[in-house]
Amino acid sequence: MEYLFELGYLGLFVAAFLAATILPLSSEVVLSALLLNGLSPITLIIVATIGNVAGSLTNYALGYWASLVVVKKWLRMSDSDFVRAEARFKKYGMLSLCFAWVPVIGDPLTVIAGILRVRLLWFLILVTAGKLLRYIFISYLVLQVS
Numbered sequence: 001m002e003y004l005f006e007l008g009y010l011g012l013f014v015a016a017f018l019a020a021t022i023l024p025l026s027s028e029v030v031l032s033a034l035l036l037n038g039l040s041p042i043t044l045i046i047v048a049t050i051g052n053v054a055g056s057l058t059n060y061a062l063g064y065w066a067s068l069v070v071v072k073k074w075l076r077m078s079d080s081d082f083v084r085a086e087a088r089f090k091k092y093g094m095l096s097l098c099f100a101w102v103p104v105i106g107d108p109l110t111v112i113a114g115i116l117r118v119r120l121l122w123f124l125i126l127v128t129a130g131k132l133l134r135y136i137f138i139s140y141l142v143l144q145v146s
Helices: 002-019 027-036 039-067 068-075 079-099 104-114 120-145
Strands: none
Touching: 002 027, 002 039, 027 039, 027 068, 027 120, 039 068, 039 104, 039 120, 068 079, 079 104, 079 120, 104 120
């Protein structure tokens, strides 16, 4: 039984990591299923947050080290999409990284943070705060509804 718990946590980490990249995955579904199967909410929240932040950090690294052509191709962004995303980031500033969890806009935000060379410490603090709060909120809802 303990083995199944470990697989659940590992599966959540992988799902959360991949969901933070351009892959159209949802870690919320995996988190909800594991919550409903009795795994520790605190451990699940921590694992999901770490996995999701690690995925965003991968996006940041891509923006930091890859050429703009590669970034646009990887994100399937047109020049106008990229200009809009960059303008949004500059308009709302680094606090926009708290919304890196939002579908569609979150991945480009984290890549642009890398391109713009946002300090890694601030990136990690803001992205982690947003993602942690989201997972806490989702866990609370799932446990209240069940």
